[in-house]
Amino acid sequence: MRTTQLYAPTLRETPAEAEVISHQLMLRAGMIRKAAGGVYTYLPLAWRVLRKIEEIVREETDAAGGQELSMPIMQPSELWKESGRWEVYGEEMFRLHDRHGREFCLGPTHEEMITSLVRDEVRSYKQLPLMLYQIQNKYRDEIRPRFGLMRGREFIMKDLYSFDKDEEGMNISYKKMYDAYTNIFTRCGLQFRPVEADNGAIGGGHSHEFTVLADAGESEIAYCSSCDYAASNEKAELRVIKAPAEEMLPLEKTATPDCRTIEKVAEYLKISVEKTIKAVAFQNEKGEVVLAFVRGDHDVNEVKLQNAAGSIELRMADEQAILAVGGIPGFMSPIGLKKGTTVVVDATVMEMYNAVAGANEQDVHYRNVNPKRDFQDAIVTDIRLIQEGDPCPHCGQRVKMTRGIEAGQVFTLGTKYSEALHATFLDENGREKPLVMGCYGIGVSRTMAASIEQNNDEHGIIWPRAIAPYEVIVVPVNAKVAEQLSLAEEIYTSLKQAGIDVMLDDRKERAGVKFKDADLIGYPLRITVGPKSVEDNQIEVRVRRTGETLNYTKDVYLEKVIALLTKL
Template sequence: MRLSRYIRPTLKEEPADAVVLSHRLMTRAALIRKESAGMYVYLPLGWRVLRKIIGIVREEMDRAGAHEFLMPEMTSADLWKESGRWETMGPEMFRIRDRNGLEYALAPTHEEAFTAAVRNLISSYRDLPLNAYQINTKFRDEIRPRFGVIRSKEFIMKDAYSFDMDEAGLDVSYQGMRAAYRRIFERCGLETIPVEADTGAMGGSDSEEFMVASEVGEETLLLCDSCGYRANREKAEYRRPGREKGDAPKPLVETATPDVRTIDDLTAFFGIGAERFLKSIVYLADGKPVMAVVTGDREINEQKLGHAAGATVLELAPDSVVEEVTGAPVGFAGPVTGREIRIIYDATIRDMLNGITGANKKDLHFEGVNPGRDFEIREEADITCAEDGDACPRCGKQMYMKKGIEVGHIFKLGYKYTKSMNVTVLNEHGEEVVPIMGCYGIGVNRTMAAVVEQHNDEKGIVWPVPVAPFDVHLVGLGKSDEEIRGAEGIYDELRRGGLDVIYDDRKASPGIKFADADLIGIPVRVTIGKNYFRTGEAEVKLRSGGDSVGLPIEGLVDGIRNLLLASKAGAESPGFTESGG
């Protein structure tokens, strides 16, 4: 491919709206252009990279025995209603009507569509196990698209769904996908951290996310290097300190606290730490009030709380509901209510001694609050977020936090969709049984951005060989007819040798050509300048670093192949931080 004929609008300046490095570099290197908020055009260079990643994903899925499908991007509302998710998916799902008034969704995911397709294809245990996948476009109406292609409204995803006879079979499928994901990300040159995760709106049990450590990541991870525990903050547990030691329980005392509502206000008013307070927040769980009680120094984990409440939809209760169920305005609620309201306590509350909490009256708090005496704990769960420095739930050593980008997610769906959508097969005894499902997703666009986040320097992108848009960036510096013919000959020789080459034959200065080569980041740069005509050697340099070397023309193709193989071997062994699970 000749650069003079290629769409190559590289930019010197960084785009004003690009916050993260991958967005800046992908725009400057002419990989993408923003079409509108959350929507991107992939220019030829970017599309070549995406195709390389898609090829790796497809090869490893096929190697794992999965079958490739192509599902409709627009799915019938009837499928979503059958599973019960039409109402619960929320505003992130694009919903449309056709001219006949029929409702559809632009699919954000395809559990329903695959389940419906597979139930018409299987009837017996002989048809299982089955793993069906696709690589297709998804749509989500993100309230705040950001970070370039990391969080966009339209994106390419590989989603796969396994169907097995029982949990033992599901575990085999799950582990097979886990191994395939490891190979995929290693081949893409990514160092990933698999972490325990919440299954979210998809439902299910065991869940693992593949994270790429990045300061711009939207996910927060809790990591323990002592035992290998790894978890997304939505899922992460921590070891509680145990029952407090100190004075005997004090009497319950009502104290005036005029307009003292927040934890910060309370700590200043009473002159003690936030951990001494019982923070009580009222939510609506599927429309019904539920109070969550945690210590004042802790943040409520709404994912954990939703699971504990058994709620499909969890949202903060409006002020009017808070006052109705507690008898007091926001800021003065507490578990000593004397009212009928469901209360879920964090596991730490049981060990509280002489705490302070809202008295369910305006401008009043209780001091000397003790569980068991002043209120009964009927429901208890882990409903708080783990924090940096918390004790690991497994070994008790200190954990630390790190930001990450989620590039893959695998989890055991269980029977959520096969039961709701009436999928059955006959077992070996002729009895009807419901298959059990697993779900496995990879964000292709995110993977591309994550590669850029991990592989760059001050000059631009440094593509790992397996996903690079080209193998070789040939730079011709000559101006005379003889020099141009020499570069053309090298271009033809490299292509005959089976190398994928982009040839910078532009009438531009060496500085511009080298700057673009560094920005675009193709693994090997071959320069044909005046030295070539004096020595008969081409100047060859790896984008990943090191000095330039001179290679004779007769050994140029083999020399470049050896460099690519060595670089590829390094790219495919970036490291894989194993989960403690």
């Protein structure tokens, strides 16, 4: 391909609407354009990246036993009513009617569709196991689509569904897909971790999220460098920390003027933060107050709290609501609240001795709070958010925290959908049984964005070679000089013949402009053809990721370039 023919309108300025790096760079590099909120056109460069990711997905999925098919994007409502999800899905589902008034949706996912397909065709255990997948657009009407391709309303996804005769078979399919995902993300050249995930509303056994590590990631993960433990911070289970036992002293009030934060209280009373108990007040969907208590240096994990309190959603409580249950904002404690108030205490707090907590009185705290003695009618469980340095739940070493982007997820579904949709088969003994399922997704367009989030610098994108739109760009410094252009053409042709995806920048632009564009688009290697190449037989090869410049003579540059590419 030649840049004079390439449709990649690059931008000099960073578009104001783009909040994250991948969105900014894809707009600037002429890879995507917005059609509507969360809906994008993929221009040729982006499309090539997507096709490369898809090809890796296909090769690894097929090797693991998957078979590709293509289901309709438009799905009849009847199937979703059978599974009970037509109502549950709510506003996130794009719904439409045909001319006869029949209801349809644009598929946000395909469990119903695939289960009904298999239900009608699979009769016997002999037809199992089965792994079917597709790569296509999915639709979700996000309230606030944002971050470019990271949270779009139309996006490309690979979704695979496994069908087995029993749980053992399902676990084998799960392991095959887990390994295939590991291969896929490795081949895409990404730094990632399979993270134990919350199975959430889907229910059933286990789940892993394949998280691409990047600072801009929406999910925070805890990982252990001594063992293979990694979990999303929402899911991470924590051990109870036991404070050294002390004699329980009598409760006493102490003045803490204007000490509204736990740090101020600790400073004022000259005690460590670990000796204090922090209160955080929420209100649930009904407006009822839910008070959470954790050790002063810990934070509340809202997902755990929500589960513990049996709430559907939680928001920070307003002052009126806190006052109504007998609490004083900034000075709250479980002691002396109105009866019936929901109080959830972290299990570690219950192991504290002679601690400091609020007294539900303005500018007053209690000393010598002994939760085992003083906290009554509280729900006690793990509601703490994991933090750097916490002991690993598997091996006890200290965990580290990092951020990431969820690019893939593997789930065991069990018989949730097969039971709802009556998808059964006859086992070896002629007994009718529901199919045992798993589902496995990869956000293909999101993987492209995640790759940019992980691989970029102030000049632009740095593609891993495997998914780069083109692997090499050949840039004649001055395309108006015939010798330079013809040498560049010659190099371009020989690289092409060697099977390398190569771009020739044949524009009659200044070299600086061409170098800037090459860095922005992120070709892994740039070959510069200048006066030295023509006169001294020196061909300059520059590695985008490191900025390293290498000079080769014309007789060896090709094998050197091929060798360099295998390492990128």
